[in-house]
Amino acid sequence: MSPVVQVPAQVSATPGALLHHVRTGRAKSRAELVALTGASRNTISNRVDQLIAANLLAEGGRGWSTGGRPPTLLQFNAEAGCVLAVDLGVTSVDVAVTDLSARVLATAGHPIDISAGPVAVLAEAERLAREVLTEAGLRDEDVRSVGVGVPGPVEFSTGRPSHPPIMPGWHDHPIPDAFGRWAAPVFVDNDVNVMALGEMGVGGSVQDVLVVKVGTGVGCGIIVEGRVYRGAQGSAGDIGHIHVPAADGRSxxxxxxxxxxxxALASGASLLRDALAAGLPVTTTRDVVELAAHGDGAALELVRDAGRTIGTVLASLVNFFNPHRIVVTGGVARAGLPLLSGIRESVYARAMPLAARTLDISVSDAPDLSGRVGAALMAIEGYLDEDSVREAITS
Ligand SMILES: [Zn+2]
Known part of the structure; x- marks a missing residue:
């Protein structure tokens, strides 16, 4: 066995990396880039000049001086193009156009049935994308990249769904082809990974985080040191089919x-089923969540129970993975506190004290928006990768 050598973490100074450091707020001036990367002043200056010439960085304002001339501040030019963000759900399609900092410029969406199949659903997504572009006053040639989240497993390299259980007819469909109108790369991933990116935000994070989506089904995005972990076949985090013994012994x-x-025991679909069985006046999961939000006792108890059941699985995941944070998102997360209190109750009762001691469990600030913001961030990261930035500064 070779000895473990601790090498100090190298902070990259390639043009793509420099752009990333400024974009995510890690450095605000040439001097800070020099300090962060350890590269020479000349190297940094040349590369920053190239990024400015490519319209990706801009100079503006003066920073605080630490003695001598105050540094010129660098800013990422988030208006150097736009991206399209498509959030496909089991029962909805939402599309947004954002700038290169994932700021939403226009958005549109409505209910759909994903089982209508890829041709009809993607044609509608493409139509909505054209609509939001027009609304934002942008042209087809402004689109740099497209990000798409879908409610099922996806082969990330090809953008094709792989035997998605709740998307009949979608297996192996080339989703990127539907967006061929735009001469831009298309990135497709499952909705949970996309939402996890959305929860991390533009600045990202170096933390270990579980992003649990409680929608029609239940899934989990795994963030390891700030990056989405997909596993060997891309199905990591599929926690919806972990076996749970029911509290009341039912099968x-x-x-x-x-x-x-x-x-089967704690999801949007099961909430609706149990609410109907209890005689509540509801037709959708959203109705159940809204009843709970308005303090209906029976609905509150159903949501809290779902939280407790989800919490028993999360307690095992906490013992296994020891995350800094758990963020709960998806349609049922709109219920807020009752769901959260059920989850917390089970996690803190069952997780080992060391793993649970500083664990933060919260619901998403914007469960409705995280799918679109995440799809935009995936598109932006894809567009601004090392090779594309190199291409942009040499062309
Ligand atoms: Zn199952």
């Missing part, structure tokens, strides 16, 4: 064919 069939999967 509930899951759509996967097994019984007592997490999402």
């Amino acid at each position: 509930v069939l899951c759509r996967c064919g097994n019984t007592n999967c997490l999402e």
